[in-house]
Amino acid sequence: MVGGTAGSFTGLLLTVAILRRGIVLQLWWIFQAAVTLEYSGVTRQGTMTIILRVDKLVKDYPGVRAVDDVSFCIESGSCFGLLGPNGAGKTTTLEIIEGVGRPTSGTVLYKGQPISRRFREEAGFLFQTTALQEFLTVRETLELFYKLYERTVPLQQIIETCALSELLQRDNRKLSGGQRQRLLLGIALINDPQIVFLDEPTTGMDPQARQNFWKLIDFIKQQRKTIVLTTHYMEEAQQLCDVIAIMDQGRIIAKDTPEQLLKEHFDDILLQIPQASFPFAVAEMKAHGIQEPCSVNGGMVDLHTRDVHKTILNLNRLDVDLSQLVVRNRNLEDLFLKLTGKELRA
Amino acid sequence: MRAGFRRYLAVMHARNIEFLRDRTALGWNLLLPVLLVAGFAFLFSEQAGETYKVAIHGADFPADPSAAQRRQYVEKFPLFAMKYIKFVRITNLQTGLHKIRHHRLDMLVSLEGGQRRYWINAESKKGYILERLLWAAETGRSAAIPAQSRYVKQVEQGRKIRYIDWVLPGILGMNVMFSCLFGIGYVIVRYRKMGALKRFQATPLTAFEFVAAQVSSRLLIILLITVLVFAGCNLFLDFRVYGSYLSLFVVFALGALSMVSLGLIVAARTTSEEYANGVLNLLSWPMLIFSGVWFSLEGLHPLARSFAQWLPLTHMIDAARAIMNDGAGLVQVSWHLLVLVIMSLVFLLFAASIFKWDRF
Numbered sequence: 001m002v003g004g005t006a007g008s009f010t011g012l013l014l015t016v017a018i019l020r021r022g023i024v025l026q027l028w029w030i031f032q033a034a035v036t037l038e039y040s041g042v043t044r045q046g047t048m049t050i051i052l053r054v055d056k057l058v059k060d061y062p063g064v065r066a067v068d069d070v071s072f073c074i075e076s077g078s079c080f081g082l083l084g085p086n087g088a089g090k091t092t093t094l095e096i097i098e099g100v101g102r103p104t105s106g107t108v109l110y111k112g113q114p115i116s117r118r119f120r121e122e123a124g125f126l127f128q129t130t131a132l133q134e135f136l137t138v139r140e141t142l143e144l145f146y147k148l149y150e151r152t153v154p155l156q157q158i159i160e161t162c163a164l165s166e167l168l169q170r171d172n173r174k175l176s177g178g179q180r181q182r183l184l185l186g187i188a189l190i191n192d193p194q195i196v197f198l199d200e201p202t203t204g205m206d207p208q209a210r211q212n213f214w215k216l217i218d219f220i221k222q223q224r225k226t227i228v229l230t231t232h233y234m235e236e237a238q239q240l241c242d243v244i245a246i247m248d249q250g251r252i253i254a255k256d257t258p259e260q261l262l263k264e265h266f267d268d269i270l271l272q273i274p275q276a277s278f279p280f281a282v283a284e285m286k287a288h289g290i291q292e293p294c295s296v297n298g299g300m301v302d303l304h305t306r307d308v309h310k311t312i313l314n315l316n317r318l319d320v321d322l323s324q325l326v327v328r329n330r331n332l333e334d335l336f337l338k339l340t341g342k343e344l345r346a
Numbered sequence: 347m348r349a350g351f352r353r354y355l356a357v358m359h360a361r362n363i364e365f366l367r368d369r370t371a372l373g374w375n376l377l378l379p380v381l382l383v384a385g386f387a388f389l390f391s392e393q394a395g396e397t398y399k400v401a402i403h404g405a406d407f408p409a410d411p412s413a414a415q416r417r418q419y420v421e422k423f424p425l426f427a428m429k430y431i432k433f434v435r436i437t438n439l440q441t442g443l444h445k446i447r448h449h450r451l452d453m454l455v456s457l458e459g460g461q462r463r464y465w466i467n468a469e470s471k472k473g474y475i476l477e478r479l480l481w482a483a484e485t486g487r488s489a490a491i492p493a494q495s496r497y498v499k500q501v502e503q504g505r506k507i508r509y510i511d512w513v514l515p516g517i518l519g520m521n522v523m524f525s526c527l528f529g530i531g532y533v534i535v536r537y538r539k540m541g542a543l544k545r546f547q548a549t550p551l552t553a554f555e556f557v558a559a560q561v562s563s564r565l566l567i568i569l570l571i572t573v574l575v576f577a578g579c580n581l582f583l584d585f586r587v588y589g590s591y592l593s594l595f596v597v598f599a600l601g602a603l604s605m606v607s608l609g610l611i612v613a614a615r616t617t618s619e620e621y622a623n624g625v626l627n628l629l630s631w632p633m634l635i636f637s638g639v640w641f642s643l644e645g646l647h648p649l650a651r652s653f654a655q656w657l658p659l660t661h662m663i664d665a666a667r668a669i670m671n672d673g674a675g676l677v678q679v680s681w682h683l684l685v686l687v688i689m690s691l692v693f694l695l696f697a698a699s700i701f702k703w704d705r706f
Contacts, residue, residue, distance in 0.1 A: 100547050100704055117550060125548040131540030133360055135367035140360065147356035148549040150349050187545075 057106035068250035081241030124193030149191035178209030234332035277321035357559035424483035448507035515666035516639035526605030534613035547703035588673030601662030607693030
């Protein structure tokens with residue numbers, strides 16, 4: 001957000017200077033603009049303002065390379081998703097970025113500078129596993145973290161945003177999974193962060209709690225805060241993230257907007273029909289004139305087609321029962337399976 | 347600086363709340379020393395342990411005499427035949443005299459050299475009776491020489507130190523030790539294991555602020571508990587403190603600081619509660635045995651006595667006893683205080699240098 005403001009401000013200053021003032025004044029304006037940009041610390045790359053830059057990150061544990069030459073940039077104000085199965089290296093990557101883990105090699109720059117005290121003041125964190133101090137109430141926990149930061153938002157605002165009003169006097173130990181995550185999100189937002197790290201925030205939640213949590217994350221997005229989200233729920237990533245990077249075995253194997261990635265890797269639509277709906281064996285598909293690539297997964301036949309209308313007409317002609325037909329676009333889960341060849345939650 | 351102090355206060359306050367609301371831990375910290383003191387008060391009350399205690403200073407007195415040795419020694423020292431008197435051997439005359447002064451011995455007899463001597467406390471009733479018994483026993487042996495003239499009588503003076511008065515500093519010191527070592531060591535390891543430390547690490551809170559808050563919280567709580575335990579026990583046992591309460595407080599505060607610092611070393615890196623528990627036991631048990639909690643170090647092997655001087659609990663208890671039992675001031679116990687300060691600094695610096703927030 002700061003980067004965006006700085007960039008617009010610079011442009012405005014330069015335009016005004018060139019159009020209305022003399023050369024001396026123009027130089028003064030340019031100097032001012034440069035100082036403003038430098039002070040904000042946000043680096044520009046093309047039209048993007050980069051808030052976080054990760055370069056050639058490597059993390060080795062005895063006998064295993066958990067993170068292998070990972071590089072990416074995160075645009076200010078965007079929601080960046082780091083996806084992958086358990087053990088892909090995304091939490092390790094995130095911990096190094098957050099400064100709680102040390103890399104074997106590589107660099108992480110926040111607003112063009114190495115991770116420092118300023119980063120801790122301006123970043124919010126929701127870790128995958130965090131224990132809260134026992135015997136403290138929700139209010140006392142919020143007050144504790146409130147006092148750890150120099151810049152904060154009013155506690156009441158956090159309480160309302162994260163729907164914690166009813167829980168303020170409750171002991172931390174007596175919170176449900178969803179309530180606990182809301183409190184942890186409240187703690188992550190208490191310092192009015194410019195960048196928020198959410199490490200698998202909805203893992204273990206029931207569908208209702210997850211939907212509510214997504215609304216909260218969406219609310220944070222609307223405030224133009226940068227979000228770095230790790231998840232192994234593809235639906236979550238597709239709904240929330242502007243840019244995603246898919247990790248597997250410590251490496252980033254794809255990175256772009258979800259739409260662009262899907263467009264790049266798929267040009268077909270998926271038709272799913274129960275195997276029992278076919279009056280003939282799947283192996284005889286081509287013999288019956290169906291040329292579309294097909295496969296069988298868990299009793300369902302997947303047909304990959306570019307012309308849905310034509311394929312359905314063909315199936316109808318062959319007396320295939322289409323009452324349970326599912327037609328859908330390709331999603332990130334398909335993409336991941338295509339790229340890694342394994343189940344996401346393996 | 348102001349922000350740092352605010353963070354320090356916030357973490358200390360949270361830890362205080364956590365401890366005070368943990369009823370089981372609080373109850374145990376308050377109840378254990380009271381129960382121990384009450385138990386010892388009963389076991390070593392006048393009614394329960396009524397006996398005469400005579401120390402013999404002499405190399406030829408057998409520590410654990412056989413029947414033959416006993417008969418042989420009666421020839422030399424007829425009082426030895428008397429029943430209901432407990433005889434102990436003592437090698438250091440000054441130690442014996444100190445005990446006579448504090449009524450922890452009823453009589454001290456020296457048969458070394460050409461002159462036989464005995465000491466009693468002028469205010470000790472038991473000493474008076476033992477003196478008469480000694481004379482009676484000597485008269486029975488020979489009527490030719492008056493019994494009184496066979497010994498040189500020497501009189502010591504000093505206030506009576508009951509065992510309970512003597513053991514109280516040890517029990518309080520032991521409680522401080524356990525509470526500090528396990529209270530800080532175990533708690534930080536648990537925080538680290540659960541990920542609470544990692545969460546703090548991601549805030550502007552520095553390791554120094556966090557550690558200082560934990561140390562301060564534990565010190566505050568343990569000193570409060572020690573005062574409460576002392577006052578509570580004093581209600582029904584009427585302790586005698588001959589020195590100043592402020593000096594005693596200083597000794598326990600420095601002792602607690604050294605113990606907390608030692609606990610921090612254990613907690614500085616590990617994530618395993620089992621490992622921390624083992625190390626803390628390894629540290630606390632030698633102190634429990636060699637620091638003079640239950641019995642005086644005077645009778646120990648010289649090597650054991652030297653080893654004890656390296657233990658912070660020894661210095662805390664010795665200084666507390668000197669203040670409570672002998673009325674010593676801070677100047678008299680300055681050596682112990684100096685050792686405790688040095689130990690605290692060394693432990694704290696070492697702990698700070700190896701401290702890790704997380705397992706990385």
